[in-house]
Amino acid sequence: MNVVADVKTSSDQGLQEETLMPPVVVVGGGPVGTRAAQELSRRGRTVILFNAERWRPYNRVKLTPLLAGEEQVGQIYASDHFPRPGRVHRYDGVSVVDVDRENRLVALSSGRIQPYSKLILALGSRAFVPAIPGADLPGVFTFRNFDDAEALVARSMSARKVLVIGGGLLGLEAARGMAARGAAVTVVEHENRLMPRQLDLAAGNVLKERIEAIGISVLVGERVHEISGSSRVEKVVLGQDRVLEADTVIICTGVRANTQLAAGIGLSHRRGIVVDDSMRTDDDAIYAIGECVEHAGQIYGLVGPGYEQASIAVAHICDEEDATYLGSVPATKLKVIGADVFSMGDFESIEQQQDIKSFVFQPADGSVYRRLFVDRGRLVAALGVGDWPEATRLQQAIGKRQPVRFWQTARFARSGDLWPQGDDSVASWPREAIVCNCTGTTKGAVLDSITLGSQTLDDVRATTSANTVCGTCKPLILELLGQGDAPPEPVRWWRWLIGVSILGALAALATAILPRIALADTYATKDFWFSLWFDSLWKQYTGYTLLALTVSAAVIGLRKRIRLLGRLGSYDGWRLVHLTIGLACALGLVVHTGFRLGSNLNLLLMLSFLATLVFGAVAGFVKGADHALPDPGQGQGGATTVPKTLPLWVHILALWPLPVLLIIHIATVYAF
Ligand SMILES: Cc1cc2nc3c(=O)[nH]c(=O)nc-3n(C[C@H](O)[C@H](O)[C@H](O)COP(=O)(O)OP(=O)(O)OC[C@H]3O[C@@H](n4cnc5c(N)ncnc54)[C@H](O)[C@@H]3O)c2cc1C
Structure with a gap:
């Protein structure tokens, strides 16, 4: 049989085992499928993860900072780390197109077949496009x-x-x-x-x-x-x-759950794939989790509930039969365009119920709005816009349907606070308080990770997965790490980045500003400089070296599209290599031209080249010094972040004419 394991060499011991005992197959490389694969691996299982997208799994929530130009591609990829003792084999750009439930086989878009012992569907959602005339127009x-x-x-x-x-x-x-x-x-x-x-x-x-x-x-x-x-x-x-x-x-x-695969193989589905309290579909060997799932009539469009579902499915697969999913309280605590938005509980249906009381706090300046919903003396939902220091504590209270006394609601109506004002710092929170809303990580879990040796934000991320989704809990975790007021972390090798960028900019500017080097005035003299700039063989050596450097810098600049580079080292490392080659290009330009800008098309070529180099160097400098530079947007995004990203865009724009100008330059050199 043409099984997926054939993809790897037959000497791969792990894959030989897989052909004897089928692995757990996870379909979908979104955050929830990836989380299930990680947890299974932590429990010693071998997992095969199929990810339909051609990209490495990434943090979907970070698509907005990517679109806003606040983060770059390399910064939004999900961690490639799958904990031992199990193993995860991930196949990007491969979809599961069919399932043979009787023989427990999945058919792949690549034409191969993969056996499974258990199957987890984490298929997510797709954008819903309503039938508006013209919705298919370009643009x-x-x-x-x-x-x-x-x-x-x-x-x-x-x-x-x-x-x-x-x-x-x-x-x-x-x-x-x-x-x-x-x-x-x-x-x-x-x-x-x-x-x-x-x-x-x-x-x-x-x-x-x-x-x-x-x-x-x-x-x-x-x-x-x-x-x-x-x-x-x-x-x-x-x-x-x-x-x-x-x-x-x-x-x-809005979005629609991806139910087509489940429908095609006869699994129950309505708005989502229907699952029971153990996240099992109506096939005992097939589980479904995340945004593609409908549990007790509910579909959750957030990462947190998907993570809870992944834990339950994994527990069941690992024979913990009593693990039960009882649903999640929808909780949104986000920064939307710089404004804090908090919403917890299904307030729309709660509002329809009888005996529900609601309490509002809205000061006259209209900057803040807070509303609580109380059902027979218990807190059941809350929503608000603007700063709400009690939001995390409220989340715990709503999750537990805590009782609320009349003096508390009176205080709330007066001051906007449900509890007496005191120490609101995370240090005063109980261990079970949730620090990371997206992943449901508690303060206790973060403290345990710190006790076991985590010293940096990255350590805490790797061990608890806190702060791996929207990122807004970073200040809380830094506070627990004792780095609450710490300045922003610099990128790796930032000193090198700054140094190489300054040298690159100086070399490029020198070509534009310095006068051309004087030469002997007769052909007969033929000194070194004369040969370098007029001997056609030398010109070809230096020209092709410069071309090779330029092409390799451009290829590395496209690293987000080249998977091999992603596997060969970190994004930060390749950025430094890219800049270093840029510096070599700037020096190569001096050697090739001797500070001559040329005329006509050659002048255009030089200007495009120099602009690419100078703005590339400025972009490199900004990246290296980012932690020390003032943030014009105060971290709120918006058009004010443009000053930091502008050099990069000019660098990319200036690059566009280069290939055509280079081809014309080479052609004219040989023609004349
Ligand atoms: C811009 C943006 C911002 C967001 N912000 C937040 C936020 O702040 N907080 C929050 O909690 N949530 C947020 N969300 C929602 C969150 O991203 C989703 O809830 C989450 O991604 C759902 O995870 P999932 O793994 O279930 O599904 P998905 O992330 O949709 O992943 C499913 C994956 O499965 C793949 N797949 C589907 N069918 C197959 C197949 N047959 N074979 C192989 N692979 C397949 C899909 O291509 C996809 O890659 C945001 C979403 C977006 C787009």
Whole structure:
């Protein structure tokens, strides 16, 4: 049989074992599938993980900072570390296309067959595109995966007027990303408020004001009827024939669970793949977890519940039959476009119930909005916009349906605090308090990790997986590490980055500024410099060396697309190699031209080359010194982060004409 294990050499002992005893197969390399594979490996299981996307598993939540230019590709990849004693073999760009349930085999897009002992489906969701006329026009995008983010980054270079359909979390994140790249952005939401799943009308209004204050237009209660344009998007038609001009439309109208595979093999499915309390489908050997799952009628669109489901499925596969998933309390604690948004509990259905009391705190300046829901004396939900220091404590209290006394609600209505003000620092929290909302990591788990030797944020991330999703809990973990006021961490080899960048910039600028080197005035003299710059053989040596350096720098610059480079070393290392080759190019240019800028096309070539080098060096310097440079956006993103990313974009722009100019240069040298 043509099994996947054939991919590796027959001397691979582990894979020989796999053919004897089938592994657990995980389908889906999103955060939840990856988490299941890690936990199985930690428990000594051999796992085969199929990831349909052509990219290494990445942190989907970080697509927004990537789109906004605040993080680079290498920074959003998920850790490749799978704990021992088990083993995980991951296959990127490979989908499971069919399952033979009777013989426990999966069929792959590569044409191969893989046996399994247990199968975990972690298929996630896809963007939902409503039937709006014109939704298939060029210039219309969705925002769900790496390919979408990449297409939007490319589009952002020319996008001027962006219209985002959907004012939920994703729509607002997409709006933030495009606004940070300088486009005029309008968000259109058909309900009467932003983030309608998480916020009530008053909270939605506070959020709207905050978003408008940073220059993003928001229209609520408006429906998009048509996207139109002759060959690409030109305008969007709203109700009552109101027309908005737009060159780019991003559709963020929700997601749909990927149920097609489950449907095709006869598993129960409704809005998601139906599972029981052990995360099992109606086939005993097949589990389903994450965003593709419907448990007790609920689908969760967040990472945290998916992680809880992964733990339960793994426990069952490892024979802990009493592990039970009782559902998660939907909890959102996010920074949306710089504003804190907190929503916990299903307030929409809670609001419909009888005997529910709600308490609101909203100071006159309108900067903050907080609302609590109390069911027969117990805290059941809360939502708010703006700073809410008690948010984490509230989350614990709602999770446990803690009782609330009348004097507490009176204090809340007066001051916005449910508990007496005291020490709110994480040091005063109980061990069971959740520090990382996305992964559900408690303060106790972080403290245990520190006791066992974790000294840095990266150590804590690796041992607890806290701070690996949205990143907002970083200050809390640093505080527990005793580094609360520590300055931002510099990138690796930052001194080298700065040094090489300065030298590269100086060498490139010298070519542009210094006068050409004087030469002997007769051919007869033929000194060294004369030979270097006029002897055709020497010119070819130096020219082709320069070409080779340029090509290798460009190839390394494309490292995000070259998987081999990713496997051969860290992103930081390749960045330093890229800059060092850039420096060599700058020196090579001096050797090849002798500070001569040339004329006509040669002059253009030199200017393009020098601009590429100088701005590349500035981008390298900014990266190396990033930890010490002031953050113009105070960490809030927005257009103000442009100063830091601008040199990189100019570097990339200046690079575009180079190949054509180089070809013309080489052709003319040989022609004349
Ligand atoms: C921009 C953005 C911001 C977000 N922000 C937050 C946030 O702040 N907090 C939060 O909690 N959540 C956030 N989310 C939601 C969060 O990303 C999802 O809840 C989470 O990714 C779900 O994980 P998953 O593994 O279940 O599914 P996914 O992440 O969707 O992964 C499923 C994977 O399975 C693959 N797959 C599907 N079918 C097959 C097949 N047949 N064979 C092989 N592979 C297959 C898919 O290609 C995909 O890669 C955000 C999402 C986005 C897009």
